Every structure is written in C-alpha cells, then in structure tokens.
Amino acid sequence: MDKVADPALRQALREQVDLLTGKQAYGLVFQDHQPETVELPDYKVRRGCKVRLRRGGPALYTVEAVRAGTATVRPLLGGGDEERHPTSDLTVVREFGDPIYPGLASTGSVRNGGDKPPHLVINAENFHALETLLYTHEGAIDAIYIDPPYNTRDKDWKYNNNYVDSDDIYRHSKWLAMMERRLLVAQRLLNPEDSVLIVTIDEKEYLRLGLLLEKVFKNARIQMVSSVINRKGVPRRSEFARVDEYIFFVMLGSAGPDLHNNDMLTDPRPRTEGGERVTWVGVRRRGSEWRRTDRPGSFFPIFVDEETAQVVDVGEPLDLNVDRRTVPDRPGLLTVWPLNRTGQESRWQLSPAKIVELRSQGYLRSSFQRNGRGVTLEYLSEGQRAQIASGDIVVTGHDENGAAIAVHPEDRLQQAKTIWNLDSHGATAYGTQLVSALLPGRVFPYPKSLYAVEDALRFFVADKPEATVLDFFAGSGTTMHAVARLNRQDGGARRSICVTNNEVSHGEAAELSAAGYAPGDPEWEALGICEYVTKPRVAAAITGRTPQGDPVRGSYKFVDPSPIADGLEENAEFFTLSYEDPDLVGLGRKFKAIAPLLWLKAGGAGAIIDELNDSWALPVEANYGILFDVNQWRAFVTAVRERAESLEHMYVVTDSDATFQQIVGELPADIPSTQLYSDYLRTFEINTRGQA
Structure with missing residues (x-):
C-alpha cells in the first residue's frame, strides 16, 4: 500500500482495509448499505x-x-x-448524515384532560425525529415501545423510498442497517439509570434483532418473551400454525419488571375491584373543572413539615379576590397550594374538614417530589375506604408520617413468566376490531392489542406516574392509547411521544401515481398513515367519538372496564417536523418553527411561547421564559425570581458566551438555562456529523 504514489488513493485504500479488518469476526455482520x-x-x-x-x-x-x-x-x-x-x-x-435543522409545525390538538401535559403525535421520518428529540429529551425517556416492520411480508416497508420485496437478497441486511441507525439514537434518549426499550418482532427477524440489541446495548440486561397473539393460529403451508410473536425487553440501569398479580402464562381468575392493587388518588384536581374559579371553596393552603412533608395543618378557603401570597408562611412549615405544573391556580378535590379527617385516619399521604421542588398529596378514595371497612383491603401498618400501608390480601404479587398467554392479548379482537370501532371504514394492517401494549408498559412505568414513553414506529397510535389507559387506572400524568410518517401503502401509492398524484399533493397526503389513521385514532380515544362524530361503540375490558364513548381525560398535540434554514434560525427569523422545541425542552407543559418581542416573555400560563433583549436582563431576572418555584427552564438570546454566563449567574441556580440560538445550531451539527 505504501508503494501507491497518489496520496489520496493511498489514504482511501488504507481506510477501506482498516474497515474490512476491523469488522467483527463473530456475532452480527451485515452491510451498512448506502445512506437512507x-x-x-x-x-x-x-x-x-x-x-x-x-x-x-x-x-x-x-x-x-x-x-x-x-x-x-x-x-x-x-x-x-x-x-x-x-x-x-x-x-x-x-x-442521513446531512445536517438538519428541524422545527415543529402545529397541525391541531385535542383537549379533554384539563391541565395535564399533552401527548405528542409527530408526523416525521423517524430517524430525523429521533435526532430532534435529542435536543429536548436526551437521557430523559423512561420507556420506548416500538413495533417495527417485521420484514416478513412483501412491500410492507421502505428503504430509501423504495418498498423492499420479500425476494430481495439484501432485505435482512437493509432491515438491520435501518434498525441500527435508529437504535443508536434511541439509546441516547433513554435514561441510563432506569429505563426500558421494548421491541416486538416475529420469527423472521428475531434472531438478528437479538444480536443487534446486544451489539447496541452492551451493558443492558436483555430478555425475550413469547407472547400468544392469535390462539387460533395462522396456517402456513408445510409449517406449524403461528400463534405467537416475541417481545424483547432491554433493561437499562436499575430497570426491571414489577411484580404482577398473575404470572402472564394463564388468564387470571375474574376479579372484582378488590382484586386490584391499591392506588392512591392525587388531592389536586387534574381533570375537568380544575381551575380555582371553578370551585373557589376548594382553594386553600395546606401546611406541611419542611423536613418530613407530614401534613400539620389546613388553612381556610380563600375568596376569589384574595391573593394567595397574602397568606403568611409559618415557621418550619411549607405552604402548599393547588398549583399545576405551570404555576396556574387549580383546586383541591377535598374540603379542609375532609383532609383533616383523612389525615387523622391515616388515609392521607404526603411526600416530597423527586425533583425536590414540591410536595405530593394523595388520599384513599371513598370506595377504597369502604373496602378497608369490609376487609377487601387490609392496612398492614403505617409509614413514618402516619399514612396507612394498604394492600389487597388476595392480590398475590408474583414474577411474570416468559410466555404470555392471555385472552386480552388477542390481536384480532383487541387490535384490528378496536381500531375499526374507533375509525369506522378505515383499515390499518396488524395493529397490536391495546391490552398487550398496556401490560408490557405497566411492568416498567406503574411506579412512574409522570413517565415519558416514546414510540417511533407509532402506526395506529396504540402506544398513546395504552399510556392514556394507564393514567386512567391510577390518576397518573404519563405522556407519550408518538412518531410516524405519512406514507401510504404500496397499493395506494400505485393507484395515486396512476391518477397523476405524487407525495406532497393533498390527495396523497390525506391517505397517509399519520393523517388518515394515527391522529384520528388518538382523537377518537380521547373524545370517545369517531371521526364522523358518533360515540365509539363497545367497552374497555379486563382492567378498568368502562364505555369507550366515555373518552379519556387526556390532551394531545399534533405536529409535523419541518426542515429549517440554519442562517434564518440564527437570525431569529424562524423562531416560530423552533418554539415548540423550546417548549418541549422545558418540559412540554403549559403554553408555547411562539411570538418574538422586543424584551422578554414570561407568560403566567407557561413554565419557562425567554430573554430576547439582553439589555432588559434586570427586569427579566426579577420576574423569574418571583416565579421561580413554577419555572422549569430559561432561554437567553445572545451571541456572546460571556453575556450569557453573566445573566445565568443572576438567575436561580436550580433552573436550567440555554443560550439561543447557538445551542440549537450546535446540537444539530453534532447530531448529524458523520452519520451514515
């Protein structure tokens, strides 16, 4: 090689030899293929x-x-x-590998959940969506659930805008290259201390997928479960009838499946509510009529010990015209008001007298939040207290603050087995037929059972009521539906981020092309997965109404039975990923496009600040602020300090690193701050550099 005279050719040859000699001799070997x-x-x-x-x-x-x-x-x-x-x-x-500078364009919303943080549905190529989420959620995702293309059927997925044929000799290699690129980014999104990746697959790719997961997630614990999804079986010529598929659980850090009330191998005996786990209910109202103005008599202070979070006293309700800040704090106590995540005044679900009564009985529970900036107050509902009186729930002791430790005596928690065989996981009845009920006349191939997704996630987020769950092969939106159902069951505020593109099927593409349409045309886009299935399914699940406005027929079964038409107390925001000019972003001329990303980076709750102004923005309905003119920093800092307890993030627009550091030094130290627009531009230059 050293005898090659041309230095450029010599270097190119050396790089190729190094690449070949550096390939794995054992394990998974596949071609990377050309960039997507x-x-x-x-x-x-x-x-x-x-x-x-x-x-x-x-x-x-x-x-x-x-x-x-x-x-x-x-x-x-x-x-x-x-x-x-x-x-x-x-x-x-x-x-892939070209720098991108993404934004998010709002395409609508559906609201039925009061002040709860919304679920997100993003219409995007999922690799670029994952790179975008690195700016807002790196290391912060609690669970990822994906149902990628199984590479089983003819023309059921695309590589480089072309459908892959089942007789393509490179189809396995293309599939692995596609998956690896996305899993490498997903790895950076997951919380390394405690999170899980859940991947479903069938027998055609499960061996390769298992090796790929071991390659990407070297330090994780990986386990595979066999899940029965069709007890009747799918007949296959000269083969056994297929009844199951596989689920890989990739567990990072301390993550592991919670104990369950059945082993998942056999359907549990029918249970009444007394057979379900005791769940404490939040004292602050989260659903409809949650504002202070909706019920003024339910707005009052609760005083807790600043060392133990134990409830010490309860104040009197305030009239609407009385500012809560006029109520003096008490020595050694924290004053807790019913404020939502953005600092807006909400209300309690209980009266002062009822809180005092429940505290004395041990049915009120208080604890410091994990971020150390607030107090969580919960209680046992009237129905649960009746179960205690009847013996269906047993109090086995009390915690350090006097709250009851309550359990169902017949709820024998146990480890789930690695074969799941539950009627509720049937893909036809609780996947295909459920989607048909939500979206009459619309077809989506092979949707997952809602309850199968719900069960898989419950093992890992049952004890995380504010978990963030990502699905970047969202399809019909089952993951969002499952997360919303988990919230209904325990009063949680978990949220999902669902990413799907707006592709049409191979058959629809052929028909549309023959009619003279192309991607981007309204006639084409209207039939895409996101617009035709995902967004309408999410809206139908939340509102309980079909796209035609009719009540959805049928009822939820198994855990928490209820009419589907009742809807779910959730909110959802819909976005489409956009690609922006970095020069215009740096000049502040694309602020509206990147505004949703700033909102997401600040927690994605409350209002989005999407308008530029001449000084600064810190609206009461938002939980973050932006300083546009650094000459106005004093007034901005003063306003931030007054609202510090309800703020999650600060942004400062300046090209000067020194100015940014000086202003940040004046802001509360526990509120993260970001410099615009350099931080945004630098993030996406790094994310795409060297990608293949």
Whole structure:
C-alpha cells in the first residue's frame, strides 16, 4: 500500500482495509448499505440542494442555480450533463448524515384532560425525529415501545423510498442497517439509570434483532418473551400454525419488571375491584373543572413539615379576590397550594374538614417530589375506604408520617413468566376490531392489542406516574392509547411521544401515481398513515367519538372496564417536523418553527411561547421564559425570581458566551438555562456529523 504514489488513493485504500479488518469476526455482520434518504416535498428548492424528479426515478441531482422558477441541476455522482427542470417538478432530498435543522409545525390538538401535559403525535421520518428529540429529551425517556416492520411480508416497508420485496437478497441486511441507525439514537434518549426499550418482532427477524440489541446495548440486561397473539393460529403451508410473536425487553440501569398479580402464562381468575392493587388518588384536581374559579371553596393552603412533608395543618378557603401570597408562611412549615405544573391556580378535590379527617385516619399521604421542588398529596378514595371497612383491603401498618400501608390480601404479587398467554392479548379482537370501532371504514394492517401494549408498559412505568414513553414506529397510535389507559387506572400524568410518517401503502401509492398524484399533493397526503389513521385514532380515544362524530361503540375490558364513548381525560398535540434554514434560525427569523422545541425542552407543559418581542416573555400560563433583549436582563431576572418555584427552564438570546454566563449567574441556580440560538445550531451539527 505504501508503494501507491497518489496520496489520496493511498489514504482511501488504507481506510477501506482498516474497515474490512476491523469488522467483527463473530456475532452480527451485515452491510451498512448506502445512506437512507427522505423526501421533503414542501421544502423550497435552493442552490446547493439535493433533489430528485417528483415523477422520475431514484437518481439524485445537485441544484446549481435557480432562476425564475427553473432549476439547473447536475447528477449528484457526476458524469452527466446539465439539465433544467421547473422547481415544481423537483423534490428536495436529505440523506442521513446531512445536517438538519428541524422545527415543529402545529397541525391541531385535542383537549379533554384539563391541565395535564399533552401527548405528542409527530408526523416525521423517524430517524430525523429521533435526532430532534435529542435536543429536548436526551437521557430523559423512561420507556420506548416500538413495533417495527417485521420484514416478513412483501412491500410492507421502505428503504430509501423504495418498498423492499420479500425476494430481495439484501432485505435482512437493509432491515438491520435501518434498525441500527435508529437504535443508536434511541439509546441516547433513554435514561441510563432506569429505563426500558421494548421491541416486538416475529420469527423472521428475531434472531438478528437479538444480536443487534446486544451489539447496541452492551451493558443492558436483555430478555425475550413469547407472547400468544392469535390462539387460533395462522396456517402456513408445510409449517406449524403461528400463534405467537416475541417481545424483547432491554433493561437499562436499575430497570426491571414489577411484580404482577398473575404470572402472564394463564388468564387470571375474574376479579372484582378488590382484586386490584391499591392506588392512591392525587388531592389536586387534574381533570375537568380544575381551575380555582371553578370551585373557589376548594382553594386553600395546606401546611406541611419542611423536613418530613407530614401534613400539620389546613388553612381556610380563600375568596376569589384574595391573593394567595397574602397568606403568611409559618415557621418550619411549607405552604402548599393547588398549583399545576405551570404555576396556574387549580383546586383541591377535598374540603379542609375532609383532609383533616383523612389525615387523622391515616388515609392521607404526603411526600416530597423527586425533583425536590414540591410536595405530593394523595388520599384513599371513598370506595377504597369502604373496602378497608369490609376487609377487601387490609392496612398492614403505617409509614413514618402516619399514612396507612394498604394492600389487597388476595392480590398475590408474583414474577411474570416468559410466555404470555392471555385472552386480552388477542390481536384480532383487541387490535384490528378496536381500531375499526374507533375509525369506522378505515383499515390499518396488524395493529397490536391495546391490552398487550398496556401490560408490557405497566411492568416498567406503574411506579412512574409522570413517565415519558416514546414510540417511533407509532402506526395506529396504540402506544398513546395504552399510556392514556394507564393514567386512567391510577390518576397518573404519563405522556407519550408518538412518531410516524405519512406514507401510504404500496397499493395506494400505485393507484395515486396512476391518477397523476405524487407525495406532497393533498390527495396523497390525506391517505397517509399519520393523517388518515394515527391522529384520528388518538382523537377518537380521547373524545370517545369517531371521526364522523358518533360515540365509539363497545367497552374497555379486563382492567378498568368502562364505555369507550366515555373518552379519556387526556390532551394531545399534533405536529409535523419541518426542515429549517440554519442562517434564518440564527437570525431569529424562524423562531416560530423552533418554539415548540423550546417548549418541549422545558418540559412540554403549559403554553408555547411562539411570538418574538422586543424584551422578554414570561407568560403566567407557561413554565419557562425567554430573554430576547439582553439589555432588559434586570427586569427579566426579577420576574423569574418571583416565579421561580413554577419555572422549569430559561432561554437567553445572545451571541456572546460571556453575556450569557453573566445573566445565568443572576438567575436561580436550580433552573436550567440555554443560550439561543447557538445551542440549537450546535446540537444539530453534532447530531448529524458523520452519520451514515
């Protein structure tokens, strides 16, 4: 090699030899394949962009000039002549590894959950969505549940905008390359101290997936479960009838499955409510009519010991015209008000007299929140107290603050087994038929059983009432539905982030193309997964109404039976990922596009600050603030200090690192701060650098 005269060729040869000799001799070996691409039909064609013809083949071009609506292009790989095409005939393309500067454009919402933080549904290519979430959620995701393409059927997934045929000799290698890129980013999103990745798969790829997971998650504990999803079996010629699929659990840090009230191998005996786990209910109202103004008599202070969080006394209700800040604090006690995550005045669900009564009986529980900035107050409901009186719930002791330790005596908790065989996990009855009830007339292939997803997540987030659950192969939105059901069962405020693209099926694509439509056309986009299935399914689950406005027929079964038409006390926000010009972002001219990302980075609760102004923004309905003009820092700092207990994040717009550090030094030390727009730009340059 040293005898090669051309230094560039010598270096290229050395790199290839190093690559080949560095490949694994054992374990999983596969080709990385060419970088994946994603089409951006709404992105403006500019000089320097990579494009392809909207109704042409897969060839890529570089735009050399754009004049009067016509682009001069040349083949990306060289060797071809210049061509001229109307920009309307071109679609901008991003290859994985190209820097992206994402934003989020709101496409609607559905609200039925009071002040609860919303679930998110993002229409995006999922690799770029994962990179985007690194800015807002790196190391903060509690659970990821994904149901990726199984690579089993013909043309059921795409690689580089082309459907993969079942007879493609590289289909396994392409699938592994696709999965590895996404899992490497997902690994950075998961909380390394305590989180789980859950992946479902069938027999065609489970061996390769297992090896890939071991390769990516070297320090995790990985276990595979066999789950029966069709007891009748799917007949296969010259083979056994298939009744099950596999679930991989990748457990990071201290994560492990909670004990369960059955072993998952056999359906449990029918149980009444007395057979379910005792769940404490939050004292602060979270659902409908949650504001102070809805019931003024339920707004009053509760005084707790600043060392133990034990409830010491309860104050009197305040009239609406009385400012809570006029109530003096008491020595050695914390004054707890019913404030939501953004600091808005809410209300308690109990009267002062009832709180005093429950405290004396041991049915009121108080503890410091995990972030150390608040107190959680919970109680046993009237129904649970009746069960204690009847013996269906037994008090076995009291904690250090006098709260009852209550258990169901017949609820024998045990380890779940590695074969799951429950009627509730049937994919036809509780997947396909449920989606049909929610979305009459619309078809989605092979949806998961709602209860199967619910059970898998419950093992890991039952004790995390504010967990964040991500699904980047969201499909019909079952994961969001399952998380919302878990919240209903225990009063939690968990939230899901569901990412799906807006692709149409292979058959629909052929029909639309024959009719003269292409991706980006309204007729095409209206039939995409996100617009036609995911968003409507999420809305139907929350409201209890079909897209036609009719009550959804049927009832939830098993845990917490109730009519589906009752809806769920949840909120959801819908977004589409956008691709922004970094120069315009740096100049502050794309603030509205990146505003939802700033909101997400600050916790994703309360209002989004999406308007620029000449000084600073710190609206009472938001839980973060932005300083736009550093010359106004004193007034901004003063306002932040007055609301410090309800704020989660601060942003300072400045190009000067020194100015940023000086201002941050004046802000409360326990509130994270970020410099704009350099932090945003630097994050996405790093995330995409060197990606293959």
